[in-house]
Amino acid sequence: MINGKKVYLRALERTDVARMQQWINDPDITPYLISHFPYSLDQEMAWYNSKQRPESKEVILGIVEKTTDIHVGNIGLHGIDWVNSVAEVGIFIGDKGYWSKGLGTDAMATMLSYAFGELNLNRIFLNVFKFNERAIRSYEKCGFVVEAVLRDDVFKNNRYHDTVVMGILRDEFDIRGR
Amino acid sequence: MEGNLTKLRPLEQQDSEILFSWYRDLEVTDLLDIDLPVGMISIIDMITKKTTSTDTVGFMVEDRKSDIPIGVIMLNSINWVDRKAELGIMIGDKGYWSKGYGEDAAKTLLGYAFNRLDLHRIFLKTYSFNERAIRCFEKCGFKEEGRLRAGRYWKGKRHDVLVMSMISDEFLEAMRNDQW
Helix, strand or coil, X not given: CEECCCEEEEECCHHHHHHHHHHHCCCCCHHHCCCCCCCCHHHHHHHHHXXXXXXXXXXXXXXXXXXXXXXXXXXXXXXEECCCCEEEEEEEECCHHHCCCCHHHHHHHHHXXXXXXXXXXXXXXXXXXXXXXXXXXHHHHHCCEEEEEEEEEEEECCEEEEEEEEEEXXXXXXXXXX | CECCCEEEEECCHHHHHHHHHHHCCHHHHCCCCCCCCCCHHHHHHHHHHHHHCCCCEEEEEEECCCCCEEEEEEEEEEECCCCEEEEEEEECCHHHCCCCHXXXXXXXXXXXXXXXXXXXXXXXXXXCCCHHHHHHHHHHCCEEEEXXXXXXXXXXXXXXXXXXXXXXXXXXXXXXXXXX
């Protein structure tokens, strides 16, 4: 368990899978996801099972609201590149009742302090659709800066959209503020 | 597929020996994202994937005059919904460096990617210190989209990773203006 201010991060359990399958099929959520396909409960379970082998290239955790102990979303480090000390972070708050309460920002800051302070990584980056302005604002609060705009990177809602790449380096993150 | 200097042909199992020699050449891999030794099994696995999967494809680059294999070029992570793919290229025969063979092979592959596969966006990543590659991709018409800070550790320091791309409209425009 990794402790933040409003949330803590914990390993995912089998009992979380049905909830996660609801989230990733929610039409209010899917516009912000990279995938274009609906997922069955079996597919989500297979995904979960595929993540249960010891795997040093990925850390996927549940975001839990502290006061209620409710699992509200997921956050993960993906494709950890140990030579260059780089990883990509992905996050979503799947429980819409918990949007815009600062939980995502807190979960991200908590993950950054884990990535830099425990895993000894140097660079964390993320991809976010350019139209997802709420997310971009949240990432800026954590200290991410825009590094690239990928033109026509994704097709959603009948047209191409740009993707923004944002990055933060270990030196730029205020780890003592955590 | 023929360019002016090169031609591209599908990879074959018997290419494994020459690919292995390039992937084990420290001068060749120095500027690429290959840090750990690549085994023969990975080479064979790569050839199999490039010729059986629908989300990646690879070609042997040959000198058009002599039919000598000089490198390999590929489209990785093809996404058919977003219609995008990542381009990767290696000129393994060092005698063919800095002579326009890489540029010619890349342009030939772009023609295939846009005209044949109907892809919309081709992108690539290269390192800020690989000036020869950056010049080559600029000549092909790729545009820089940004710099991923400290994405690459090389010779004791961290360096930026450049992201470059070409959109299908830009390719068609270049074709119309006969810049190809």
